[in-house]
Amino acid sequence: MPKPRILTALTAALALSACLAAPPAGAAETAELQTSFTPDLLGANTTIGFGFHIANTNGGSPAPLDSVSLHLPPGINYITTTLGLAICQPATLLAQGIGGCSPNSRLGFGEAYVEVPFGQGSGHEIPDIQALMGPPHNGNIVVLFYANGQSPVSAQLVFQGELVAGSSTFGGSLNTAIPLIPSVPGGPPVSVVSIHSTIGPSHLIYYKYAHGKKVAFHPRGVGVPSSCPRGGFPFTADFGFTDGTTAIANSTVPCPPRRRR
Amino acid sequence: MARRIGSRNVSGIAARGSRWGHARVRGLLVAGAIASLGALTGVVVLGAGISSAAVATAARTENLRESGKLHVTGRPNGVKLNEQGSASGTISGTIYIHLNLSSQTRVSAEVNIYPSGGSLSGYGSASYRVEGADAVFSGTLSITRGTGKYAHARARGLRFSGSIKRVNDATTVAVSGPLSY
Numbered sequence: 001m002p003k004p005r006i007l008t009a010l011t012a013a014l015a016l017s018a019c020l021a022a023p024p025a026g027a028a029e030t031a032e033l034q035t036s037f038t039p040d041l042l043g044a045n046t047t048i049g050f051g052f053h054i055a056n057t058n059g060g061s062p063a064p065l066d067s068v069s070l071h072l073p074p075g076i077n078y079i080t081t082t083l084g085l086a087i088c089q090p091a092t093l094l095a096q097g098i099g100g101c102s103p104n105s106r107l108g109f110g111e112a113y114v115e116v117p118f119g120q121g122s123g124h125e126i127p128d129i130q131a132l133m134g135p136p137h138n139g140n141i142v143v144l145f146y147a148n149g150q151s152p153v154s155a156q157l158v159f160q161g162e163l164v165a166g167s168s169t170f171g172g173s174l175n176t177a178i179p180l181i182p183s184v185p186g187g188p189p190v191s192v193v194s195i196h197s198t199i200g201p202s203h204l205i206y207y208k209y210a211h212g213k214k215v216a217f218h219p220r221g222v223g224v225p226s227s228c229p230r231g232g233f234p235f236t237a238d239f240g241f242t243d244g245t246t247a248i249a250n251s252t253v254p255c256p257p258r259r260r261r
Numbered sequence: 262m263a264r265r266i267g268s269r270n271v272s273g274i275a276a277r278g279s280r281w282g283h284a285r286v287r288g289l290l291v292a293g294a295i296a297s298l299g300a301l302t303g304v305v306v307l308g309a310g311i312s313s314a315a316v317a318t319a320a321r322t323e324n325l326r327e328s329g330k331l332h333v334t335g336r337p338n339g340v341k342l343n344e345q346g347s348a349s350g351t352i353s354g355t356i357y358i359h360l361n362l363s364s365q366t367r368v369s370a371e372v373n374i375y376p377s378g379g380s381l382s383g384y385g386s387a388s389y390r391v392e393g394a395d396a397v398f399s400g401t402l403s404i405t406r407g408t409g410k411y412a413h414a415r416a417r418g419l420r421f422s423g424s425i426k427r428v429n430d431a432t433t434v435a436v437s438g439p440l441s442y
Contacts, residue, residue: 077340077362077365078365079340079362079365079389079391079396080340080362082427082428084391084393085393085394085427085428086393086394087392087393104394105393133393136390136391136392136393139366139388139390140390141391165364165365165366166365170364170365171365172365208428223340
């Protein structure tokens with residue numbers, strides 16, 4: 001009789017430890033995506049706003065984010081924009097912050113919401129996000145995201161997205177790898193819960209020299225097609241997490257009114 | 262005229278009726294025939310020479326090394342840029358390029374050059390990428406027609422490259438390779 005009792009106890013202990021170590025059965029990450037055009041006009045040059053929110057179906061912190069691919073609608077033209085006239089080097093950005101890069105390298109800005117595990121509990125951090133033009137990779141435009149968190153942990157981070165052309169005439173996807181962000185050295189990684197950012201000229205000022213004088217100007221934005229597909233402009237985002245799970249979120253910018261000529 | 266005089270001489274000699282005379286007549290006939298043939302051959306060779314020169318002119322080939330500096334004309338129409346400027350190098354003149362960004366990574370171009378005495382027209386296709394302040398392209402160009410001095414201009418697979426200043430769409434372009442005209 002002692003033997004079965006030991007086995008039962010061992011089985012129970014293993015089952016309990018398994019419950020503690022692994023996410024609860026059926027727990028998964030979910031994602032929501034929001035997108036916008038500013039201005040919201042057909043044929044206009046615009047600023048794309050995008051944001052996502054990640055949650056866990058068990059109500060806890062989501063698993064750390066590993067990658068995000070934001071797929072742009074067909075016809076969106078980022079080639080004729082004058083955004084990113086200067087290139088910012090990631091090492092310079094990390095060493096000197098946003099001031100180390102030319103204003104003409106800025107592509108957009110936003111903020112993130114990050115869960116930071118501390119001991120048994122967790123806090124949160126709201127770092128600023130700056131999007132900048134990075135050095136091209138394989139002929140593709142590279143977007144650098146600079147996250148600057150101050151409290152409760154002072155941390156600066158650079159991660160890169162590659163703008164890959166789509167198979168259709170225009171469009172494409174912004175494929176971003178998110179590095180593991182440790183809360184404290186050797187500690188568990190933080191979880192990105194949400195990011196909101198823009199890619200476009202809204203609130204950005206660039207500078208150029210004309211007749212020997214430095215002149216401020218607004219860069220040309222991302223081109224919106226002059227016709228709208230039925231149902232609006234569809235965006236899709238694919239999310240990958242460090243625990244191997246994935247999530248997909250969709251969003252549509254409704255067809256804007258026709259531009260007056 | 263030479264043939265008539267020759268004939269009269271031959272007739273005169275033949276009238277003497279000597280053996281040597283017959284031999285001379287035969288010799289003169291052969292010589293005359295050779296001379297006539299020579300004269301004819303000369304004409305033919307001369308004609309062939311003119312003909313060869315004409316063909317060589319038609320098939321003239323030059324190694325084109327052109328560069329152009331252009332500025333945008335009119336308002337940029339989204340993915341279409343009309344550019345005008347000057348070309349220099351093997352051929353100098355006004356150059357017009359219509360650039361069409363057919364995708365995020367490809368550009369097509371219609372190129373027209375107007376040197377003195379004619380014109381050259383062609384089409385190009387190139388890969389395209391953004392590199393900070395510039396967008397650069399690289400591909401090939403074909404010359405498909407010409408006028409005036411360049412009426413027979415033809416070229417395929419010319420190297421075609423350039424860059425566009427994104428802030429003002431000013432373009433530099435380089436074309437090189439063999440051109441027949």
